[in-house]
Amino acid sequence: MSRILLTIAxxxxxxxxxxxDILKIDDGKPVVVVLxxxxxxxxxxxxxxxxxxxxxxxxxxxxxxxxxxxxxGDFIVVFEGKYVLHTVNKSxxxx
Numbered sequence: 001m002s003r004i005l006l007t008i009a010x011x012x013x014x015x016x017x018x019x020x021d022i023l024k025i026d027d028g029k030p031v032v033v034v035l036x037x038x039x040x041x042x043x044x045x046x047x048x049x050x051x052x053x054x055x056x057x058x059x060x061x062x063x064x065x066x067x068x069x070x071x072x073g074d075f076i077v078v079f080e081g082k083y084v085l086h087t088v089n090k091s092x093x094x095x
Contacts, residue, residue: 038075038087045082 039048048070055070055077062068068079078086 038089039077039084041084041086043084045079048077048084 039052043051045068052072055072057071058068059071060066060068060079065080067085070077070079074090076088076090077084078088
């Protein structure tokens with residue numbers, strides 16, 4: 001158990017150096033899956049549109065701060081104001 005915690009701590013220490021990651025634990029063994037082909041936190045709406053094109057569907061803005069979501073089929077981009085807050089992978093499969 002302590003080996004797993006040390007591995008997770010080590011992975012978290014390097015996480016800011018990678019564009020995006022998913023920590024997946026299969027059979028007690030942590031695996032980091034890098035998703036660099038998705039919008040990254042802090043990108044603007046214009047940058048996302050330029051790199052990934054127009055979304056298939058968009059919703060919002062709703063609330064305060066304004067939250068907008070763009071659906072790209074395989075993933076959803078969540079914006080707070082005009083900046084990416086999260087990118088959600090819709091498929092359960094890892095790349």
